[in-house]
Amino acid sequence: MQIDWPSIQSGSADTLHGTTADISGWMIPLDPQADTVDYFLLSADEPCCGGCVPRNPLTSLEVQMAAPLAPQSEVLALRGRLLRLVDDPAGWRYRLVDAVALDRPHAPQRRFSRRAFLASGAALGLAACAPGHFAGYTEAHEETAQAAQTAQSAQSDTAPAWQAPADTFTIDMHSHGGRVIVSRNPAIGAHRPFIPLAAPMRAGGMNVICLAIVTDTTVTRVADNRKRFEAWREPQSGELYALGQTEFQRAHQLVEREQIRVVTDTASLTALAPQGPCAIIAAEGADFLEGQVDRVDEAYTKHQLRHLQLTHYRVNELGDIQTEPPVHGGLTDIGVQVVQRCNALGIVVDVAHGTYDLVKRAADTSTKPLVLSHSALATHPGARSRLITPDHARVIAGTGGVIGVWPSSGTFHDLHAMAEGVKRMADVVGVEHVGLGTDMLGFISPPVFRSYEQLPDLASALLLAGFSQAEVGAILGGNYRRVFQASVG
Numbered sequence: 001m002q003i004d005w006p007s008i009q010s011g012s013a014d015t016l017h018g019t020t021a022d023i024s025g026w027m028i029p030l031d032p033q034a035d036t037v038d039y040f041l042l043s044a045d046e047p048c049c050g051g052c053v054p055r056n057p058l059t060s061l062e063v064q065m066a067a068p069l070a071p072q073s074e075v076l077a078l079r080g081r082l083l084r085l086v087d088d089p090a091g092w093r094y095r096l097v098d099a100v101a102l103d104r105p106h107a108p109q110r111r112f113s114r115r116a117f118l119a120s121g122a123a124l125g126l127a128a129c130a131p132g133h134f135a136g137y138t139e140a141h142e143e144t145a146q147a148a149q150t151a152q153s154a155q156s157d158t159a160p161a162w163q164a165p166a167d168t169f170t171i172d173m174h175s176h177g178g179r180v181i182v183s184r185n186p187a188i189g190a191h192r193p194f195i196p197l198a199a200p201m202r203a204g205g206m207n208v209i210c211l212a213i214v215t216d217t218t219v220t221r222v223a224d225n226r227k228r229f230e231a232w233r234e235p236q237s238g239e240l241y242a243l244g245q246t247e248f249q250r251a252h253q254l255v256e257r258e259q260i261r262v263v264t265d266t267a268s269l270t271a272l273a274p275q276g277p278c279a280i281i282a283a284e285g286a287d288f289l290e291g292q293v294d295r296v297d298e299a300y301t302k303h304q305l306r307h308l309q310l311t312h313y314r315v316n317e318l319g320d321i322q323t324e325p326p327v328h329g330g331l332t333d334i335g336v337q338v339v340q341r342c343n344a345l346g347i348v349v350d351v352a353h354g355t356y357d358l359v360k361r362a363a364d365t366s367t368k369p370l371v372l373s374h375s376a377l378a379t380h381p382g383a384r385s386r387l388i389t390p391d392h393a394r395v396i397a398g399t400g401g402v403i404g405v406w407p408s409s410g411t412f413h414d415l416h417a418m419a420e421g422v423k424r425m426a427d428v429v430g431v432e433h434v435g436l437g438t439d440m441l442g443f444i445s446p447p448v449f450r451s452y453e454q455l456p457d458l459a460s461a462l463l464l465a466g467f468s469q470a471e472v473g474a475i476l477g478g479n480y481r482r483v484f485q486a487s488v489g
């Protein structure tokens with residue numbers, strides 16, 4: 001069966017595991033000088049030069065030929081048995097084995113423009129060894145990593161590259177990566193297919209994500225001409241608790257499928273994060289509690305919840321939200337009890353989406369630093385705006401906490417503007433209180449940071465915005481790590 005690159009990218013080729021498949025692409029031998037090769041990479045995009053090694057498992061795959069073949073400079077059509085790799089230490093997702101060349105190549109269906117592909121750094125092999133390197137990966141691929149380093153130096157006159165300082169790893173404070181959330185379409189619901197998560201994390205050097213379930217999905221909808229979400233009906237009793245169970249199960253199915261390791265305390269974070277993709281189980285909105293504080297304990301024990309955002313798009317039992325008129329005057333007494341329970345158990349408290357009044361009472365209540373995982377500064381945020389004022393940000397910093405700057409395209413037009421937004425936040429609260437909250441797959445409109453493969457580009461933009469190498473390390477992970485250690489233990 002003929003397969004195309006979009007099916008590799010989306011993971012829909014998984015269903016062809018073990019079957020015979022035809023695919024066309026550019027052949028990239030690891031040793032360009034060899035007369036014949038029986039192992040090489042097949043890429044969706046033409047290589048830019050002889051020394052380039054693609055690192056992006058969404059736009060290239062491994063090939064093992066049935067018999068050695070001379071290197072080809074034209075598009076190559078192959079037939080072989082397609083294997084879906086689930087635990088590949090280098091992060092490759094597919095391998096074509098027992099492959100033979102076909103006579104008539106099909107032009108590969110290109111998924112990315114060449115410019116975008118080059119801009120991503122993937123074509124130069126930069127991505128896999130840039131931010132937060134993975135120890136196991138680098139050891140296994142020392143030669144290709146060295147080749148990538150060479151390519152990286154060649155590029156250094158155009159964009160500075162972030163070199164993760166020792167003992168630094170990257171953390172996304174807020175993500176729905178892998179499409180962890182159930183679909184609003186009831187016909188799809190919890191049967192929504194996952195999409196690849198570990199591979200883009202590896203490709204971009206993202207070590208850890210706070211993988212956030214959402215438990216108000218079935219009672220919220222897009223409103224105001226696709227500008228925002230709102231709650232449109234009251235949930236039935238037990239409905240959002242059941243949704244929470246489904247979503248926590250999906251989160252664990254996703255990490256199992258992607259071979260992502262769940263970190264539950266400082267020891268596991270420190271030990272596992274440098275080795276490969278990790279997740280901290282998080283919830284965006286405590287709606288699944290349905291006001292029952294003892295369900296925090298259940299989520300901690302049964303689902304490994306370690307990061308809880310109190311409110312989302314529905315005014316729930318815990319308090320008021322930025323996108324609706326206030327009802328409770330901020331954090332409720334139940335909200336106070338939930339914060340106290342999180343402090344006692346060891347769960348990071350996240351006040352994103354909460355009103356300024358909610359944040360102030362949460363700060364007065366919490367004995368641990370607060371997180372506000374995804375937002376950005378505005379001097380005068382409009383009604384229903386998710387942006388925060390400098391005073392709102394200073395309350396978080398006053399607890400020793402971290403504010404994650406988000407990549408909303410409504411706030412920033414590109415990664416450089418986002419980096420400038422990070423700078424403005426750091427100017428207000430201090431660089432030690434700023435982090436990254438991508439809200440991956442959580443936006444209505446595509447954000448300026450759409451894939452973990454863009455992490456090296458974001459790190460470069462932060463360097464260009466004036467941050468030092470160490471400060472970029474603090475923003476991209478170190479600051480959240482400090483709060484996690486203080487909160488979770």
Ligand SMILES: [Zn+2]
Pocket residue numbers: 284352353374439442
């Ligand atoms: Zn959100």
Ligand SMILES: [Zn+2]
Pocket residue numbers: 174176212284439442
């Ligand atoms: Zn979100």
